[in-house]
Amino acid sequence: MTTTPKASRAALARDRLLRAATDELAETGELEVAAVARRAGVSVGLPYRYFATRSGLLIAVLDAFYERLGQAAALRVYDAATWADRERRRVRDWVTALYAEPLAPLVLGGLVGDAEVAAANTRHLHLLIELGARNIAQAQRAGELPDDRDPELLAAATLGGTNTMLSVALSRTPRPSAEKVITELWTAVRGTVGLPS
Structure with a gap:
């Protein structure tokens, strides 16, 4: 069994959040962090871990x-x-x-x-x-x-x-x-x- 290094998992999670944010913004014209988290299938707090704020995510x-x-x-x-x-x-x-x-x-x-x-x-x-x-x-x-x-x-x-x-x-x-x-x-x-x- 191979394990993914922590940095790679973090990069994958960040990319998944970015894709979810892009899709959410393109479809709705809005960017709500909770909606991005739902779309990415992660906790509401995870986007803040990677981007700190809604503005950071945008x-x-x-x-x-x-x-x-x-x-x-x-x-x-x-x-x-x-x-x-x-x-x-x-x-x-x-x-x-x-x-x-x-x-x-x-x-x-x-x-x-x-x-x-x-x-x-x-x-x-x-x-x-x-x-x-x-x-x-x-x-x-x-x-x-x-x-x-x-x-x-x-x-x-x-x-x-x-x-x-x-x-x-x-x-x-x-x-x-x-x-x-x-x-x-x-x-x-x-x-x-x-x-x-």
């Missing part, structure tokens, strides 16, 4: 959401000859990931939480803007984008527009096709960064 759910988005698109390195080709792929992957992500409408629409949760979301957005600014600056240095614009402001405008466009698309019934959103979003990104025709 932040962990938010962190996991952004980690999935990072793996799907934001942190990916694309092998293509031009910035435009790489970013067109990133836009496609970004939209595809968020269309498949049950929490996307809530997070992009303004996840409800306290100041601590809002600050965590802002930290994630600033990291995405920083990544985008480095990406744009690199394309400017390579002569693929006009270099007379501020890369950080362009990244902020691109991310803000992307999130707003997807928030609207995800809230519609029926949703526009992902392909339509990808096309519209790429057109907006091209215009925002000043990509030459």
Whole structure:
């Protein structure tokens, strides 16, 4: 008989709670710790052991959401000859990931939480803007984008527009096709960064 180390059991319990919290939030739009515990099949006190507070649990759910988005698109390195080709792929992957992500409408629409949760979301957005600014600056240095614009402001405008466009698309019934959103979003990104025709 093999035994699971205590750390592994703890990691499994934490992951089970995160999955339950994600499912609860996606299905109900609310995050009550007792409901998460019931869904995970654990005692009401266990979520507090791993996350300390309801806000801590919400932040962990938010962190996991952004980690999935990072793996799907934001942190990916694309092998293509031009910035435009790489970013067109990133836009496609970004939209595809968020269309498949049950929490996307809530997070992009303004996840409800306290100041601590809002600050965590802002930290994630600033990291995405920083990544985008480095990406744009690199394309400017390579002569693929006009270099007379501020890369950080362009990244902020691109991310803000992307999130707003997807928030609207995800809230519609029926949703526009992902392909339509990808096309519209790429057109907006091209215009925002000043990509030459």
